[in-house]
Amino acid sequence: MKSIPKLIRRYVSILLLSCILLFALNFILLAAFASRQTPNSSPWKTAEEAADALQQVNGSEYSLPEPIAHELKSSDAWAIFIDEETKQVKWQTANLPKSIPLSYTLSDIASLTRGYIDGYPTFTGKAENGLIVLGYPKDKFWKHMWPSWDYYTIARLPKLVLLVLAANAAFIFLIYMVANSKLLKSIRPIVTGIQNLPSGKPVYVNEKGLLSELAFHINRTSEILQSQNNQLQKKETARANWIAGVSHDIRTPLSMVMGYAGQLAEDTDLTDEKRQKAAVIVKQSKRMRNLINDLNLASKLEYNMQPINTKKENIIAIVRQIVVDYINMDIDDRHPLEWETDESLTLCPVTADKNLIKRAISNLIQNSINHNEQGCKIYVKVAVNNKKCSIIVSDDGIGATDEQIEKLNHAPHYMVCDENVTEQRHGLGLLIVKQIAAAHNGTTIVEHSPYGGFSVKIILPIQE
Amino acid sequence: MDSDYLKNKHILLVDDEQELLDMVVSILKEEGFFNISAAKNRKEALSLASASKPDLAILDVMLPDGNGYQLMEQLRQDNEYPILFLTAHGEDEDKFKGFGLGADDYVVKPFLPKELIFRIMAILRRSYKEENPLVKLCDSEIDFDCAEVIKNGEHISLTAKEHDILAALYRNANRIVTIDALCEAAWGDNPFGYENSLMAHIRRIREKIETNPSRPVSLITVKGLGYKLMIK
The missing domain is CATH 3.40.50.2300 (Response regulator)
Structure with a gap:
């Protein structure tokens, strides 16, 4: 759900940015419009021009030159000239309304300068010996009659503008939040639902509100995933059960083969040759037994049906026990085991399933024995590097080619690959080792042994 | 046996x-x-x-x-x-x-x-233990019931820990028993860090059962792995 606040932030910033841009644009437009209007039509300017242009003819007669008179006429304006001393109208245009008085007091003049005469907006211009007053039609201008600001307000203006802008922004944000909280509320369960889909657990989103259709589809998707999962699980369980069943059913007949062959192999009444034959049967039935055990465990690990009971274990103790078991079994003296672990290393705590780890290491030792019938030394070592515990089983036997080692490290086993198997792949033993290492969050590395043969390293994380 | x-x-x-x-x-x-x-x-x-x-x-x-x-x-x-x-x-x-x-x-x-x-x-x-099972070693005999060693006619008693360690070795006589299994037999579950104590006990056991403890013939060390009790 990290994306939701990000989304909000992005939208709010876009919103604010567009508001600011809009303010700026409006301001520019206004300024452009106002500046275009000023030069021609300012009545104050016209009044000034008229005052300058008014000419005195024949002592007491006045006249306005044609261009200005024409301009006044075209805008329906009238004009009067008030004498400075008598405060009487000394000249007027022909279109002067009747209601305009012809004599003025000082206060009348102050008032008309600021505002109106009888509702006509008036503008004044200072002429020689008097005042020119222009009057425009009543609906032509509006006058601001008290145009004064104290300096304190003007000084605070930038702050005030910013404050207003901030208030605007906050207000817009509030509107956005209120308007969107509902949408967000309906989005959140859907986002959660989509995010939970890959986890494989059943997902249900309430199919109500703005996005009910989306919720509906998420729920259907979850149902489909669930049923597919169940089917897959069923199939895998069936397969693992089948393998378990087969391996179980083979055990009793194989017991008989192994038991009697074992007796014959030890029977001193028989000739050496016959005992040898019985020994071959014993050996091959042992191979079958290993195969059954491996097959069962490999399939269970592959289909996640093997319960893994981990607890804190000292890996050194586990590996030491296996090595000792092999030495105690004393199968033959062709495969002596060497314990190579540094004696100062006594504790290597790893969270592990003891039985599975035992199985993996036995498999590695058994592998070395099986692949080196002529005999070889087997070296077992536990080492600790960078908070990792490595268990290394190597031998000085026939080893493997670079190509084989590359394959063992990277090619999937036939049991877990989906291609047709055309060539012989390695046995189940190493697959199980890899599966067990993976089940413990560890890795397996196959390499050349420093002793000249084959070497497998299991690397497991150490528990602090 | x-x-x-x-x-x-x-x-x-x-x-x-x-x-x-x-x-x-x-x-x-x-x-x-x-x-x-x-x-x-x-x-x-x-x-x-x-x-x-x-x-x-x-x-x-x-x-x-x-x-x-x-x-x-x-x-x-x-x-x-x-x-x-x-x-x-x-x-x-x-x-x-x-x-x-x-x-x-x-x-x-x-x-x-x-x-x-x-x-x-x-x-x-x-x-089913044998009646009076005296365990015969090369240089001595062990009587587990009385927790003592009989060497050259002399009765030497074993401490509880020595008895437990010897019993664990005897159960797997002539086979290697790991250091960890011996520690567990003497000190119980999760016996981490007792390796040195075990060595000390083994030394004392040897003094009791061997004629020449520095050249043991009955209680043999298998380097890095464990010990082995050789019985007749």
């Missing part, structure tokens, strides 16, 4: 497969056991057991009229004696279930005659 006194023990064998019964009987007979009763189901097993008390029962887990765990409980109602399971179930859960109910050991089919005999002998030896 002389274990002939164990060969006259009465062994009860239960498995639903006649041929397997025959084979196990022949394996046991070859090993020298002669007092063997074989049953194919629970009913037969119970009647045989009540007729003559077995010293060891070898049971299959799956029987036609019930399972081996139930049978074990019934067999043990009257008498306590060791029980070994013989089964085609290789899974660990079954193993734990068997041990949880008090089985002494568990052999998974298929098995070699040697493997079965080894387990049977181990159980019998654990359960």
